[in-house]
Amino acid sequence: MDTRFLGIPELVDVPSVAVVVDVMRAYTVAAWAFGQGAEKIVLAESLDEALALKARHPDWMALKDGPPAPGFDMVNSPGLLRSADLGGRTVVQKTTAGTVGALAVKEASLVLCAGFVVAEATARVLRTRESDGVTFVVTGEDGQADEDLACAQYIARRATEAATDAAGFVRRATESRAAAELAQGVRRGVHADDVALCLEADRFPFAMVATLEDSLMVLRPQVVPDLPAHPAG
Numbered sequence: 001m002d003t004r005f006l007g008i009p010e011l012v013d014v015p016s017v018a019v020v021v022d023v024m025r026a027y028t029v030a031a032w033a034f035g036q037g038a039e040k041i042v043l044a045e046s047l048d049e050a051l052a053l054k055a056r057h058p059d060w061m062a063l064k065d066g067p068p069a070p071g072f073d074m075v076n077s078p079g080l081l082r083s084a085d086l087g088g089r090t091v092v093q094k095t096t097a098g099t100v101g102a103l104a105v106k107e108a109s110l111v112l113c114a115g116f117v118v119a120e121a122t123a124r125v126l127r128t129r130e131s132d133g134v135t136f137v138v139t140g141e142d143g144q145a146d147e148d149l150a151c152a153q154y155i156a157r158r159a160t161e162a163a164t165d166a167a168g169f170v171r172r173a174t175e176s177r178a179a180a181e182l183a184q185g186v187r188r189g190v191h192a193d194d195v196a197l198c199l200e201a202d203r204f205p206f207a208m209v210a211t212l213e214d215s216l217m218v219l220r221p222q223v224v225p226d227l228p229a230h231p232a233g
C-alpha cells in the first residue's frame with residue numbers, strides 16, 4: 001500500500017482514498033456522537049453554514065470547537081458529549097482542523113475520518129478494500145500535529161500488519177502539543193477527561209465514512225464485521 005501523509009495546505013490533487021485524521025478532538029467527538037446514537041454528522045464549511053443548517057432543521061444539534069456560543073448546542077469535547085442522548089439525531093459539526101480536512105478531500109472516491117478510537121476499524125476497511133494508494137490527511141498544525149501523524153502512521157501500519165501495537169503511537173499523542181494545551185486549559189470547551197478519551201485505541205467497532213449527499217459532506221458510521229465492541233465504560 002502506497003501511503004502519503006499530507007497537511008491540509010499540501011492537498012493539491014484529489015486523492016482516490018483519503019483518511020482524514022483528527023485525534024484531538026473532532027473525530028474522537030464524532031465517534032462518541034455515533035456511540036451516543038447519532039444517525040449522521042453533517043460537516044459544515046463555516047460557522048454561518050452550521051447555524052443556517054440548524055435554522056433550517058431545528059431538531060439538528062449544532063456543535064463547534066472552542067467555547068460555547070449562541071445558536072450552538074454543544075462543544076467539541078468527548079467528555080462533555082458522552083452524557084448526551086443523541087439517539088437518531090443529526091449533528092452539524094464545525095471545527096478548526098478536522099472538519100476542514102474532510103471537506104478538502106470531498107471529491108475523493110472514499111473518505112474515512114478517524115482518530116485512535118476507530119483506528120482498527122479504519123485499518124480493516126483499508127485492508128478489505130486492498131487500496132493501492134492512501135492519502136492520510138494530518139489535519140492539525142498544517143500536517144505537523146504529532147497526535148494526528150502518530151494515529152495516521154498507526155492506521156497505515158495496521159492496515160498491512162494487523163499485529164501492530166498501538167502503545168508507541170499513543171505515547172507520541174500523549175506527548176503532543178495538543179494534549180498539553182487541552183490539559184493546561186489553553187483550548188476552550190474542554191472536559192478533564194478529553195485527552196484520555198482521545199487516546200483510547202479502538203473504543204468503537206465502526207469506521208466513519210464521509211460522502212457527499214445533496215452537496216453536504218455527511219459522516220456516517222460503518223460497522224466492521226467481527227470487531228468486538230469495547231466494554232462499556
Ligand SMILES: O=C(O)[C@H](CS(=O)(=O)O)OP(=O)(O)O
Binds near residue numbers: 024025076095097098
Ligand atoms: O476542538 C479542538 O480540539 C480543535 C480546536 S481548538 O484547538 O481546541 O481550538 O479543533 P479540531 O478541529 O477538533 O482539531
Ligand SMILES: [Mg+2]
Binds near residue numbers: 022026097098140
Ligand atoms: Mg485536532
